Amino acid sequence: MKIIVSHAKTLVIAAMVAGTTTGLATAQDSLTRADYERPTDIPFPEENSYSEAKAELGKMLFFDPRLSRENNLTCASCHNPSFAWEDAQPTSVGTPMSRLGRHTPTVLNLAWGELYFWDGRAESLEEQALGPIQAGGEMAQDLDELLVELRNVPGYVQFFENVFPGEGVTADNIGKAIATYERTLVSAEAPFDRWVKGDDNAISEAAKRGFEVFNTKARCASCHEGWNFTDWGFHDIGLGDADEGRYEVLEFDALKHAFKTPGLRNIVERAPYMHDGSLKTLEEVVDHYDSGFVKRPSLSSEMQELGLTASEKSDLVAFLQSLSSDDPAVSLPKLPN
Amino acid sequence: MSSKYLHAALGLGLMTAFASPVLAQDAVRISQKGKQFSxxxxxxxxxxxxxxxxxxxxxxxxxxxxxxxxQDLGLQKPSEEGSIAFDSAGTYRVRCAIHPKMKMVIKVE
Known part of the structure; x- marks a missing residue:
């Protein structure tokens, strides 16, 4: 796969080039597997190029509770690296201890994204990063107050000045730093990737059959496409809740109840599932797509009753399990005080 | 010209000042394939x-x-088509509402 990026600088994903290849894929297999090859570089936008110091600053901000009004929540409170950057509950809890309306999406692999949040209301990752900080039910922080707070921390003032000379602590720079850190969060090589590269023993026979079903009878790849298994698009997949999703941002009939296609990397660690966190297991997810969805005018034309057999369902789950990578543990940053 | 096409054209407001359903001879065809514009x-x-x-x-x-x-062409199933007339100078960002990676820029002089 050729990745075409417009970026000022790319960062080689070291974890991706590791791994062993014990065999060669057959010619027939490789045609399919090639559609799922991982990229080698992380794309960064020209208007917010990568630097190690910027990513370090972004990590500090990501894990700093002072970014919330009550100084008790961090970005990582919901985007917890221990749960593949989600939070293992249907919907998270924000400020003041209020239950949020949608499930926490992972922040893995967002460098390749297009429009952010479940409803795509943020044009850029920089814009997205500032959203939950200010959202009333989430971190509920007034940005002007946050700037005063951070400017009173000498360590932060120096850090921002080093990364953004002549600009210092600004809201835009907070967004840029956090977005840069988030772009470095890439799921590592999974057994599936080793199979794509030619190691026929990397995944089980059930997972291989599941991959075939995924791409054919189950039609999953119509939306869950490419190495990160998403088209970054918006689809009504027939969950029964009243949330109108993307339609609340863009009032087109086709977008009623439509939500962004989530990538499937490390999906086992990201339960529960769907935008409302209503499905607890991958088996429930497969049952939903098989025949459990609500039929309504806005339902995606890709959603059709599948008639999967029990073995096909279990094979699909085995395939999804092969997408989990053994990502390195994330260390907490030291924060200036 | 299908009735569906007429419906889409009439619904486009400012940009679609069709006096008749006949396309101008210099209309440009853009394909949507592989979730990309041509x-x-x-x-x-x-x-x-x-x-x-x-x-x-x-x-x-x-x-x-x-x-x-x-300005919305509405849902287009495979093999369907729809038209937009660009009557005013300017730069227009065109996108698929379902697949936001699908986007192009049209400059009108």
Whole structure:
């Protein structure tokens, strides 16, 4: 796969080039597997190029509770690296201890994204990063107050000045730093990737059959496409809740109840599932797509009753399990005080 | 010309000042295939139309925004097509509402 990026600088994903290849894929297999090859570089936008110091600053901000009004929540409170950057509950809890309306999406692999949040209301990752900080039910922080707070921390003032000379602590720079850190969060090589590269023993026979079903009878790849298994698009997949999703941002009939296609990397660690966190297991997810969805005018034309057999369902789950990578543990940053 | 096409054309407001359903001879055809437009950029003269053809296996929904107002071709199933007339000079960002990675820029002089 050729990745075409417009970026000022790319960062080689070291974890991706590791791994062993014990065999060669057959010619027939490789045609399919090639559609799922991982990229080698992380794309960064020209208007917010990568630097190690910027990513370090972004990590500090990501894990700093002072970014919330009550100084008790961090970005990582919901985007917890221990749960593949989600939070293992249907919907998270924000400020003041209020239950949020949608499930926490992972922040893995967002460098390749297009429009952010479940409803795509943020044009850029920089814009997205500032959203939950200010959202009333989430971190509920007034940005002007946050700037005063951070400017009173000498360590932060120096850090921002080093990364953004002549600009210092600004809201835009907070967004840029956090977005840069988030772009470095890439799921590592999974057994599936080793199979794509030619190691026929990397995944089980059930997972291989599941991959075939995924791409054919189950039609999953119509939306869950490419190495990160998403088209970054918006689809009504027939969950029964009243949330109108993307339609609340863009009032087109086709977008009623439509939500962004989530990538499937490390999906086992990201339960529960769907935008409302209503499905607890991958088996429930497969049952939903098989025949459990609500039929309504806005339902995606890709959603059709599948008639999967029990073995096909279990094979699909085995395939999804092969997408989990053994990502390195994330260390907490030291924060200036 | 299908009735569906007429319906889409009449619903486009500012950008679609069709006096008749007959396309101008210099209309440009843009294909939607592999969740991409066949062109990333396009230059037109004022009054030209663009026919967006869905050559894909999935549905698309082409739209653009003019002076804050959405111009929506609606849901296009595979093999369906719809047209937008670009009557005013300007730069227009065209996108698929379902697949936001699908986007192109049209400059009209």
């Amino acid at each position: 062109e990333k950029q396009l230059s037109l003269t004022s009054g030209q139309s663009v026919v967006f053809v869905n050559d894909d296996s999935v549905a698309h929904n082409v739209y653009t925004i003019v002076k804050g107002k959405k």
